[in-house]
Amino acid sequence: MHTLQSYLCGSWQSGQGDPQPLENAVNGETVAQVTSRGLDLAAAVRHAREVGGPALRAMTFEERGKALKSLSAAIHEIREELIDLAAQNGGCTRGDAKFDIDGATGTLAAYAHYAKGLGDKPYLLDGEGSQLGRTARFWGQHVRVPRRGVAVHINAFNFPAWGMMEKAACSLLAGVPVIEKPATSTALVAWRIAQVVVESGVLPEGAFQFLCGSAGDLLDHLGAQDCVAFTGSARTGEIIRGNANLVKHNVRVNIEADSINAAVLAPDVDESSETYGLFLTNVSTDMTQKSGQKCTAVRRIFVPREQADQVAQDLAAELGRISVGDPTERENRMGPVAHSGQLEDVRSGMAQLSEVAKAVTGGLDPHPKGGCFVTPTLFQAQDGSAQVLHDLEVFGPVATLIPYDGSAQEAAALVCRGGGGLVTSVYSNDGDWTAEYVLEVSPWHGRVWIGSDRMAEQALPPGMVLPGLIHGGPGRAGGGEELGAERGLEFYMQRVALQGFKGFLQTHFG
């Protein structure tokens, strides 16, 4: 059995006391254990600030980009091993594991690519300069510079590879050292990747530290130049954002919480169209990929009232074709949920939904294979009036079909009752209907995905987070923002307005 260590202050370290077990979701066996108790986290913060930060900042953006490229390659080399580990700890099928691991290497490679345009100066220009005085002699120029602290990344259990490296890619490229803390329950993949990152020697010492286990008092050591990016539940996000030390020192905090994402079928889409097929495929994929444990997964499916029953049948048929079972067997398209705690949460959530909606397929009967398996479940509600439909996230292969009157206004109003989402998808070939809908839902979302016949062949699904587009959302979704190509660096940098003689600014900050 693996005992997972932390990499802090330049060495691999073990905590003390009783370790926490990591579970195999197929059979409940313990596959690894971890504890971080007693580790000197204040020293880790100092190490990042005093050793990692200066070394990273001594590299240019291009050099840091090349390092990301090398990390991408090093992780890709152990892809098969990581796929095995993701099945053992997390219950991932091969497809689920690849989605996570290739997401990590792909995002690193994308940021290596973005780095090429960023030049070799120790700052980035922010917009054009502007004249401040009577002539151009007195000039203003905004620039962004790396902050002088550490980025603490607290990652979610569902994407141990991608979640860690998408945050690390932005921070490291910006020139800010990281302390990565994976979710303990699925830390095995993250730990193996951390080993590869350290062994590769690609990053200067102190730029990458890895805290495996509880975060302990880590947040209490942070100050004005540090930041925290968290992905996980709204409740934990609330605790982090309200942390007295972070509030006191105006530490930057980015929260990416889950949301009650919606897919909307517009009334113009008939069942023979390519758009309708895309809708069925995407919704079914979103519900079952990673066993529905994606922060971007569809939880609510809005369908015009007259089509509701037909769509429910078609979706149920689609879900019925998905074989559920041991993720190491290649014929299975869906594995268990990640661990027994998740199974309990999912079953409790399904019980709540079943009070306001009926199961079209799946339901509360335990899955015949035992373990943490859940049957893909589609609920159907009479209407969207019950607030639980818009509030309760069941983090598993579960969604609810909700009829609406076919108008863009009602669809948008129902979707926005989710209180803020990471992504919403809409399927329509009616441009005016779609534009009206998109404008209404945009203030409540970080991303709006628009499906139509014209893009169906090329479309990447809405549940996939792309490095070039922002990821995050207002309100319930945490109020944060990550990725979005160069936008992802903003969180790690300080924007500063320089004002002075134009010749000086153009020579030294141009």
Place this chain on the structure above:
Amino acid sequence: MHTLQSYLCGSWQSGQGDPQPLENAVNGETVAQVTSRGLDLAAAVRHAREVGGPALRAMTFEERGKALKSLSAAIHEIREELIDLAAQNGGCTRGDAKFDIDGATGTLAAYAHYAKGLGDKPYLLDGEGSQLGRTARFWGQHVRVPRRGVAVHINAFNFPAWGMMEKAACSLLAGVPVIEKPATSTALVAWRIAQVVVESGVLPEGAFQFLCGSAGDLLDHLGAQDCVAFTGSARTGEIIRGNANLVKHNVRVNIEADSINAAVLAPDVDESSETYGLFLTNVSTDMTQKSGQKCTAVRRIFVPREQADQVAQDLAAELGRISVGDPTERENRMGPVAHSGQLEDVRSGMAQLSEVAKAVTGGLDPHPKGGCFVTPTLFQAQDGSAQVLHDLEVFGPVATLIPYDGSAQEAAALVCRGGGGLVTSVYSNDGDWTAEYVLEVSPWHGRVWIGSDRMAEQALPPGMVLPGLIHGGPGRAGGGEELGAERGLEFYMQRVALQGFKGFLQTHFG
């Protein structure tokens, strides 16, 4: 005596119970009174969201810009009346009052100007579009849309006009209705401006509300689409940022707290140069304008050790030329601090500084004119070792001269001990020295002002916040960001990534 009312839900309203008096800082007389107790603030929030927001969003950016221009003109029309009110309540000289009032009308006019480039669509483009699939057919485009909530602005006592209207300008142009809450102690000017804004009829009903007195339970009614921008003390900022309701709903918060701003004289500047004269003038102005009650005022003056005594003498002479007295008498260049509570704070702060530095001019003896008058006071420290020099903001006409070794590194290290600032100024004609200094201090500041011979004739002083440059700073300064031309709108808008067929996006969101 004026009894100041609030403008909420379309009517002027009075609170109940014992009013709070507003003071004349020259003689302690009560000039007005106010209470907000019992006002229905939940209704005000709803009014903004349901009446003001839709009406504002029905206007284009250009139309909203024209409204700002009209407000600027309407406020300018009562400039002389406002100057009188600012002397009665706040103790402002004519120059101080103009700085505040012309700042308000100037910022409104500047945002009216920025509006012209923003077009007539209900969104702003954010960057270029990008290809997401194998061909350009599957496309991504980031846009910004106005959030659907209300912007609550809690303003500071020192700039009742500018502070209110610089926040309102950004929010209203973005399409978000405001509730403006002035600091109670100097609310007279803000109240008169609010009257003009309402009477002008320029804004649609619900776009501008005015809460005079305590904020009561206002923050408890805010949700995911709302935001709070606060200017004031670090301590109050901490309470607002930590407010349980704001944390729970991921309400956006922008804090602009005061900071221990520094001016740095580089070793190359000799006493005959234009740069030296600029340094003396600016430091003296910053210390005494608004009686030193500016969040951007200089509190620490770093001078190469060998020049320290000479500079102390020259600055003392400069400060000695400033006549202090009744602000309504035109020969006086400095009035009292704003009210008796401020006087107490200033005197207590001076007592603390006098433990680690000696007074070169001014000091703790009460001012002969009584009231809330304070003699401009320059302290001089032996060195920068005492942390109180970098932590304690004395919000009055008080600063400390601190010697350093002449290196850019030591200057930067001392300046950054302030823990984050709104602005720092540096005076030098040595480009390399300056560039090194600027790069070191930039992560800790929102703005860096660079003085030299080449720009001396045209330079606006560092204490002046310009609408085209960002205002805010990390850490101690609150971690916020305002203004900066179009950047100032970002806080009030949601950035959303749209992905779909390129033709659709270019037609409807291009």
